[in-house]
Amino acid sequence: MTHTPVPARLRGLAEAADLSRTPVDITAVLDHLVTHADTAAPTSIGFPGAVDLDHREVMARLGRRLWNNIGDPTDVGGTAHTRVLEQAVIAWLADTLTMPVDDRWGYVTTGGTEGNLSALHAARRRLPTARIYYSTTAHYSIPKIVEMLGARGVVVQAGADGEMDYDHLAVGVRRHRRWPAIVVATAGTTMTEAVDDTTRIRAVLDAFEVPGRHVHVDAALSGIPLALDGRLRLDDDSGIGSIAVSGHKFFGVPTPCGVVLIRDSLRREGAPVTYTATLDSTVTGSRCGLAAALLWHAIATHGREGHRWRVSEARRLAAYTVDQLTAAGWPAWRHPHAFTVVLPTPPAPVRAKWLLATDADVSHLICMPGVTQGQIDAFVADLTDSTPRSIPRPRPASSPTASISTP
Numbered sequence: 592m593t594h595t596p597v598p599a600r601l602r603g604l605a606e607a608a609d610l611s612r613t614p615v616d617i618t619a620v621l622d623h624l625v626t627h628a629d630t631a632a633p634t635s636i637g638f639p640g641a642v643d644l645d646h647r648e649v650m651a652r653l654g655r656r657l658w659n660n661i662g663d664p665t666d667v668g669g670t671a672h673t674r675v676l677e678q679a680v681i682a683w684l685a686d687t688l689t690m691p692v693d694d695r696w697g698y699v700t701t702g703g704t705e706g707n708l709s710a711l712h713a714a715r716r717r718l719p720t721a722r723i724y725y726s727t728t729a730h731y732s733i734p735k736i737v738e739m740l741g742a743r744g745v746v747v748q749a750g751a752d753g754e755m756d757y758d759h760l761a762v763g764v765r766r767h768r769r770w771p772a773i774v775v776a777t778a779g780t781t782m783t784e785a786v787d788d789t790t791r792i793r794a795v796l797d798a799f800e801v802p803g804r805h806v807h808v809d810a811a812l813s814g815i816p817l818a819l820d821g822r823l824r825l826d827d828d829s830g831i832g833s834i835a836v837s838g839h840k841f842f843g844v845p846t847p848c849g850v851v852l853i854r855d856s857l858r859r860e861g862a863p864v865t866y867t868a869t870l871d872s873t874v875t876g877s878r879c880g881l882a883a884a885l886l887w888h889a890i891a892t893h894g895r896e897g898h899r900w901r902v903s904e905a906r907r908l909a910a911y912t913v914d915q916l917t918a919a920g921w922p923a924w925r926h927p928h929a930f931t932v933v934l935p936t937p938p939a940p941v942r943a944k945w946l947l948a949t950d951a952d953v954s955h956l957i958c959m960p961g962v963t964q965g966q967i968d969a970f971v972a973d974l975t976d977s978t979p980r981s982i983p984r985p986r987p988a989s990s991p992t993a994s995i996s997t998p
Contacts, residue, residue, distance in 0.1 A: 636956040636966060637947035639812045639930070641843030643901065643961030649881075649888045650845070658880025662869020663861055664698045669868070673880035676887035683890055684850055687818045688834065690825040697852035698873050699838070699883040703811035704732040706835025706851035707775070708739070709874050713858040714773045714805035714832065715740050721771035721803065724763060726755040726787065728780040730809055742773075752926070753785030761795045771803030772796055776831075778823060779813030782950055784931035784957075786813060793830045805857065806830055811837040811849065816902045817928065819895060825852065832857050838882065841898075842889040843961070848882035901960040905930045909958040912967045919975045930958045938977050945970055 604623045607616055632642070657671060664677045677699050685695045700706045707730070715721060723742050725733045728749040737744040745767060748759040755776070764772060774796070776787035789806055796804050808814070810823065814836040817823035825831050838848040861872025893901070909925050912932045916923035923934040936954045937947070947954045956970070 631946065633966060634944055634970075635946040636958075636962055636970065637945070637949075637954070639837075639840040639957050639959055641841055641901075641960040644843045644889055644893075646843075646845050646885055646888065649885050653881055653884055658884065660699070660878040660880040660883060661867055661876060662864065663872040666869045671880075673884045673887075677880070677883035680850065680883060680886045680890065681852070684815070684818070684836070685825075685852055687815070687895070688823065688825040688852070690852060690854075691827060694854050694856050695852060696855040696858065697850055699878060699886060700835070700849045700851050700873075701875065701879070701882075702839070702847040702849045703730065703809065703835050703837045704736075705874050706811075706849045707732050707807070707809055708736050709851045710807045710833035710835055710853055711736050711742075711773065711775070712740060712874070713853050714807060715742055716859055717857060718771040718773060718803050718805060721773045721805070722763075722767045723773045723775065724760060725775040726777065726780075728753045728755075728782065728785065729775055729777050730781060730811065733775050733809070749780075749785070753780040753783035755787040755792070757788070757791045757795060760792065761798065764795055764799050764801060768799040768801060770801075771805075772801045773805045773807065776806060776808045778808050778810035778817060779929075779931075782931075782948065782953060782955055783933050784813060784926055784929035786817070786926070786928065789829065789831055805832045807832060808834040810834050812840050812930075813928065815841045815898070816905075816930075819899050819902055820928070822928070825854075838886045838889075841901075841960070842886060843959075844882065844885045844889060846879065846882055846885065848879065848886065850886070905958050905960050905962075908962060908964060908967065911964065912956070912958055912971075915967060915971045916974070919971050921971075921974055921978070931955050932958065937974055940977050941970075941973050944973060 604620065607623065608620050658673050660672045660674050660677055661669070664674050664681060666674065680699060681697045685697065700709065711723065722745050723737050724745045724747055726747045726749040734744060745763045747763060748756040750756055774792050776789050776792055778786045789808065792806060808831055814823060814834060825834060833851065833853040835851045836849055838844045838850065839846065861870035864871050909930050909932055913923045913925055916934060921934060923932050925932050933953060933955045936949050936952050942949065947956055
């Protein structure tokens with residue numbers, strides 16, 4: 592196996608952290624990690640993690656012991672767990688998504704990938720011969736999960752703005768219409784934060800009278816903001832069977848985590864485990880109770896209205912960013928609902944300073960809650976200073992618009 596060389600800035604840390612050395616200077620290693628993260632923070636605007644919420648109280652109060660939410664979140668036995676807080680998080684998110692009270696189940700996961708795996712595993716247990724449809728802009732975890740499940744995947748093209756091509760979906764469904772369909776819709780694609788329209792997806796499935804279906808929404812970034820808007824719903828009219836969201840993105844929880852919600856009527860109950868007195872209904876078994884507590888704390892300290900304000904401020908900054916980049920002669924765009932601003936890939940000196948997400952000739956920055964106008968102004972200034980005005984810059988192929996299923 593080929594190993595990637597350690598970057599020069601990390602060589603000293605790698606040597607200090609080498610556990611074969613005696614003694615290990617633990618304080619020096621931890622100080623280096625914190626200093627490096629603090630130094631990079633002002634220019635880290637390319638990946639989705641909110642930085643405006645303070646989680647220190649929970650970490651100080653609960654961070655010194657193991658909180659193990661083993662088994663099903665509805666279990667109440669055992670000690671040193673936070674399942675009561677986990678249940679409150681599940682109820683809050685399900686209520687925000689208008690999910691029927693008598694047809695909901697979920698748990699706190701390690702992140703969006705586990706949420707997708709849990710939902711798609713439940714769907715395939717019910718529809719074992721189903722084809723799993725997902726777009727070319729779906730999260731990279733989806734084809735991996737399809738392979739893990741031993742399922743047959745059908746790749747659907749996406750438009751220039753990142754949204755699923757429903758005509759191409761129809762081509763695939765028509766070809767495989769004899770088999771059930773599991774369709775992965777994305778609410779917030781990785782590069783452009785596009786949202787697939789579940790109403791149009793359902794119309795395609797209806798048109799070909801697919802014998803059995805499950806629509807799953809991978810909503811890692813945009814799910815909570817859209818739910819707070821009332822523009823993403825899991826009520827009976829939605830036709831959506833499951834959803835996965837991240838907790839370390841919009842809520843900025845300082846450990847990767849997420850939530851998966853599945854209609855209770857669409858899954859099988861877990862098997863009982865005698866020695867733990869729990870049901871084995873989750874992917875990982877033992878689960879991080881601290882993550883559930885951090886999510887509960889983030890919700891409890893701000894409430895729906897506080898989080899709606901955070902959404903509006905982030906979108907305001909994203910709109911400002913588009914205006915500033917465009918005024919500087921650098922074409923940029925965003926979906927109306929999005930925190931994500933898409934632009935042509937900046938020159939190497941800018942990318943060396945600013946942490947952006949880049950895919951060939953397209954990059955993005957994300958105006959997550961906590962990113963400031965000062966950071967955006969500094970980025971635009973660096974971009975302007977490093978780019979000769981005479982260099983032509985491509986413009987987006989189309990003017991993207993959000994397409995969100997509404998009740």
